[in-house]
Amino acid sequence: MEESTRATTxxxxxxxxxxxxxxxxxxxxxxxxxxxxxxxxxxxxxxxxLDNLFxxxxxxxxFIQIGLxxxxxxxxxxxxxxxxxxxxxxxxLPVYVNARESFDQVDIAFADVVLVLVEAVVxxxxxxxxxxxxxPKLRERVRRWxxxxxxxxxxxxxxxxxxxxxxxxSVGLPGIANLAARLKGTVRSNNExxxxxxxxxxxxxxxxxxxxxxxxxGVHAALAERKQRICVVxxxxxxxxxxxxxxxxxxxxxxxxxxxxxHVIYFLSPADVYAPTTTQASQVLRVVDVPGIPIRxxxxxxxxxxxxxxxEAIRRLLDRRVALELLFAxxxxxxxxIARWSGGRLRDVIELARQACDFAxxxxxxDRVSVDHxxxxxxxxxxxxxxxxxxxxWQRAVQIHASNDVANRPEDALMLRNxxxxxxxxxxxxxxxxxxxxxxxxxxxQRGEA
Amino acid sequence: MQSLGEHERLVRFLxxxxxxxxxVLARYEHAGVARRARAAAIVAVRAGGREVAQxxxxxxxxxxxxxGRLQAANARAPIVFAFGxxxxxxxxxxxxxxxxxxxxxxxxxxxxxxxxxxxVVLWLSYRAARAFASLARxxxxxxxxxxxxxELLVGGEGESEFGREFVSMDSLPxxxxxAPLARVxxxxxxxxxxxxxxxxATPGSAGAAELxxxxxxxxxxxxxxxxxxxxxxRAALDYVETGDRPRxxxxxxxxxxxxxxxxxxxxxxxxxxxxxxLAEATDPTSKISAQLAVAEVKQQQGHYDEAIHLxxxxxxxxxxxxxxxxxxQMASVMLAAGDPASALAVxxxxxxxxALAGDAWDGARNSKSIAAVLVSMQDFEAALxxxxxxxxxxxxxxxxxxxxxTALFIAAILARLGEADQAKSLLRETAIxxxxxxxxxxxQARADALxxxxxxxxxxxxxxG
Numbered sequence: 001m002e003e004s005t006r007a008t009t010x011x012x013x014x015x016x017x018x019x020x021x022x023x024x025x026x027x028x029x030x031x032x033x034x035x036x037x038x039x040x041x042x043x044x045x046x047x048x049x050l051d052n053l054f055x056x057x058x059x060x061x062x063f064i065q066i067g068l069x070x071x072x073x074x075x076x077x078x079x080x081x082x083x084x085x086x087x088x089x090x091x092x093l094p095v096y097v098n099a100r101e102s103f104d105q106v107d108i109a110f111a112d113v114v115l116v117l118v119e120a121v122v123x124x125x126x127x128x129x130x131x132x133x134x135x136p137k138l139r140e141r142v143r144r145w146x147x148x149x150x151x152x153x154x155x156x157x158x159x160x161x162x163x164x165x166x167x168x169x170s171v172g173l174p175g176i177a178n179l180a181a182r183l184k185g186t187v188r189s190n191n192e193x194x195x196x197x198x199x200x201x202x203x204x205x206x207x208x209x210x211x212x213x214x215x216x217x218g219v220h221a222a223l224a225e226r227k228q229r230i231c232v233v234x235x236x237x238x239x240x241x242x243x244x245x246x247x248x249x250x251x252x253x254x255x256x257x258x259x260x261x262x263h264v265i266y267f268l269s270p271a272d273v274y275a276p277t278t279t280q281a282s283q284v285l286r287v288v289d290v291p292g293i294p295i296r297x298x299x300x301x302x303x304x305x306x307x308x309x310x311x312e313a314i315r316r317l318l319d320r321r322v323a324l325e326l327l328f329a330x331x332x333x334x335x336x337x338i339a340r341w342s343g344g345r346l347r348d349v350i351e352l353a354r355q356a357c358d359f360a361x362x363x364x365x366x367d368r369v370s371v372d373h374x375x376x377x378x379x380x381x382x383x384x385x386x387x388x389x390x391x392x393x394w395q396r397a398v399q400i401h402a403s404n405d406v407a408n409r410p411e412d413a414l415m416l417r418n419x420x421x422x423x424x425x426x427x428x429x430x431x432x433x434x435x436x437x438x439x440x441x442x443x444x445x446q447r448g449e450a
Numbered sequence: 451m452q453s454l455g456e457h458e459r460l461v462r463f464l465x466x467x468x469x470x471x472x473x474v475l476a477r478y479e480h481a482g483v484a485r486r487a488r489a490a491a492i493v494a495v496r497a498g499g500r501e502v503a504q505x506x507x508x509x510x511x512x513x514x515x516x517x518g519r520l521q522a523a524n525a526r527a528p529i530v531f532a533f534g535x536x537x538x539x540x541x542x543x544x545x546x547x548x549x550x551x552x553x554x555x556x557x558x559x560x561x562x563x564x565x566x567x568x569x570v571v572l573w574l575s576y577r578a579a580r581a582f583a584s585l586a587r588x589x590x591x592x593x594x595x596x597x598x599x600x601e602l603l604v605g606g607e608g609e610s611e612f613g614r615e616f617v618s619m620d621s622l623p624x625x626x627x628x629a630p631l632a633r634v635x636x637x638x639x640x641x642x643x644x645x646x647x648x649x650x651a652t653p654g655s656a657g658a659a660e661l662x663x664x665x666x667x668x669x670x671x672x673x674x675x676x677x678x679x680x681x682x683x684r685a686a687l688d689y690v691e692t693g694d695r696p697r698x699x700x701x702x703x704x705x706x707x708x709x710x711x712x713x714x715x716x717x718x719x720x721x722x723x724x725x726x727x728l729a730e731a732t733d734p735t736s737k738i739s740a741q742l743a744v745a746e747v748k749q750q751q752g753h754y755d756e757a758i759h760l761x762x763x764x765x766x767x768x769x770x771x772x773x774x775x776x777x778x779q780m781a782s783v784m785l786a787a788g789d790p791a792s793a794l795a796v797x798x799x800x801x802x803x804x805a806l807a808g809d810a811w812d813g814a815r816n817s818k819s820i821a822a823v824l825v826s827m828q829d830f831e832a833a834l835x836x837x838x839x840x841x842x843x844x845x846x847x848x849x850x851x852x853x854x855x856t857a858l859f860i861a862a863i864l865a866r867l868g869e870a871d872q873a874k875s876l877l878r879e880t881a882i883x884x885x886x887x888x889x890x891x892x893x894q895a896r897a898d899a900l901x902x903x904x905x906x907x908x909x910x911x912x913x914x915g
Contacts, residue, residue: 015466
């Protein structure tokens with residue numbers, strides 16, 4: 001991919017990378033803006049909340065499992081990476097697990113979660129070049145756990161081959177990392193060994209957790225001098241469409257997983273918390289909500305309100321990507337319109353800006369983006385996004401708009417999953433997306449016609 | 451025309467997009483229109499110096515690696531047109547279904563920038579696009595932009611399909627159409643309950659047969675075709691055991707229709723033969739019912755003359771209600787055979803059947819079929835007059851779905867006639883709110899798209915000056 005640059009023409013903004021929703025921006029990127037530091041912590045961000053939770057669980061045997069609930073397009077992954085960087089000073093050593101690479105998303109078992117966690121911890125330490133020496137007895141225990149207890153002697157050679165021998169003679173973590181990687185690969189795809197591995201691993205859940213803890217304890221003992229503790233972050237779990245997989249493998253097994261001796265953060269969909277399939281995430285995990293940009297700071301502020309601090313954050317975010325003064329006829333008003341239509345959802349800010357630039361580029365009478373172009377962009381995006389709405393959902397939308405609350409109902413889950421109901425605060429209150437408010441079906445539902 | 455503007459926008463995007471990968475959605479009403487739009491875009495893009503590769507997922511299995519196939523095509527050209535994804539998103543082109551392929555495509559979203567470059571255009575029917583929005587919402591969320599080819603008012607290949615869409619959809623019984631998503635949990639609960647009752651029912655009893663019929667209908671409306679076929683099979687066997695062969699014939703006819711929609715023509719032919727064999731020893735009505743199934747198979751196989759001959763024979767022997775049904779089916783065959791004038795004559799004949807005179811709904815629906823044929827014959831004014839006449843009838847009868855769809859039909863014709871303001875007003879005030887009331891999401895999407903196209907056209911006119 002070519003190097004990213006700030007767009008200085010309408011066509012570059014409309015067709016280039018600057019406003020392409022597929023571009024991933026992480027801390028350190030030239031377009032990155034640390035919104036967590038720009039916006040009021042009582043209304044936005046997760047660093048302060050995570051900091052509090054980790055500080056409350058600083059005891060040697062205290063670890064916490066956190067569910068990070070946020071809608072797609074709110075910048076969760078970026079926020080967490082920034083938070084983890086900020087929280088290194090309290091001794092957190094982040095270990096990232098990309099659920100996409102680690103699980104068979106249509107078939108996840110509890111044992112997979114534990115094996116993937118262990119693999120990620122070992123791999124991260126190896127990749128970071130950590131010089132950690134595990135006690136030989138522990139190393140042998142881990143090797144036996146993988147090669148004999150989980151895989152079983154009959155399949156050990158077929159699955160692990162020479163790695164098994166290599167690991168037993170290895171003095172460091174790489175051998176164990178290789179064994180674990182092979183196991184992870186096996187449970188991710190459907191094959192003849194997977195069910196046997198799962199069966200063996202899950203035969204005694206306590207033993208499974210004890211074995212994982214033996215390794216985690218060994219790692220923590222080695223990290224003790226640096227006062228570091230592992231925090232495993234399961235990213236992309238919220239993208240698994242079949243939420244019952246997450247429910248069965250994680251939420252319903254939270255008692256077992258809660259015994260793991262490391263911190264864990266699971267990325268969740270808000271529907272897991274507010275309209276769950278069976279297990280409500282907040283009953284089994286400490287849930288931290290990731291709200292959108294607080295363009296409204298209180299439900300009493302109407303949908304037309306855009307708070308100055310949020311407006312400035314959105315302006316900075318867009319200005320990193322496109323030359324606002326060059327491309328927007330009235331930058332302040334256009335950014336305000338984008339902010340208002342976005343409802344504070346980051347991805348919608350980007351998409352509204354791109355579509356508005358597209359319309360302006362098409363408009364023979366305009367050489368810059370106007371508020372009218374932004375409004376047209378909003379109508380276009382709204383039509384696309386609202387295709388999933390049902391009549392029951394429209395009725396619920398009216399109620400949610402009036403009550404600023406959501407309930408455990410299928411319509412609410414539908415709108416939460418599709419970011420058509422937005423969370424507005426760290427202690428969330430809710431409102432429907434502005435796309436809904438301006439659709440004639442919302443007015444019809446308000447009149448009781450739908 | 452609106453679609454022409456959309457075509458230009460699409461080409462402009464394809465030639466203008468730079469760096470990274472852009473995922474783009476092109477939504478269409480009918481496959482013929484999409485095919486022509488793709489062909490035209492390829493010519494224009496090649497003239498602009500870029501190459502296009504196409505990936506047809508029409509024959510893909512449920513576990514196909516979508517990103518992998520896109521990547522392979524992308525190695526040949528920077529622009530990729532992906533089409534034929536409907537089979538991975540919808541059962542029988544109707545109900546959304548969750549396939550592993552689509553689930554993984556959603557999960558692999560963040561891989562796209564690593565594995566692809568240029569522009570990937572996903573060509574999806576409105577119905578499939580809606581299924582995509584709910585089944586692959588994370589990938590849907592990073593769509594850069596969308597292009598709409600909503601209506602058939604552009605002349606050419608799609609023209610005759612426009613009217614036919616309204617006719618063919620009208621003829622499907624409720625259980626054969628997709629249940630609204632909001633009803634799915636309720637239907638699934640009912641299915642579980644009925645399954646437990648069926649387990650306790652005496653095999654081969656009338657009760658078991660009725661339960662199996664209900665389960666077949668529920669599974670069908672949930673889009674579970676294999677399960678529906680199985681339940682109908684059990685029902686047919688149970689009815690035979692109880693001696694109720696006419697009901698068994700009905701159920702075999704339903705199986706025939708389901709198999710045809712699944713494009714399993716040989717199995718459908720065998721099923722219709724089984725229905726006919728069962729009907730031989732029963733009453734004349736059952737035999738006619740079985741013959742209608744045979745005619746349906748012949749139509750789907752393209753044996754139009756044989757189908758018409760059979761239906762004419764049936765119509766001559768049948769009582770008024772069945773006669774009307776046979777004639778309706780015959781008109782449909784004539785339309786498929788490209789003979790709208792004969793189809794029109796048949797529909798007008800149906801109007802005169804006495805049995806219909808007392809049934810306002812049947813009469814209105816038949817009038818709507820006539821209007822659809824008139825549209826395919828370019829007689830828009832006559833079609834409008836008929837449709838305006840029946841619009842209040844559906845409203846008075848409380849049939850919101852027909853009311854909304856008829857309003858949409860009228861709006862589409864008005865748009866074609868250049869009456870954009872009237873069309874927009876009808877869409878906003880009647881079609882969209884009415885269709886929303888009954889969760890006719892696909893029709894809503896079509897109405898939305900038409901409204902958007904009209905608004906775009908108005909904005910473009912304003913820009914032009």
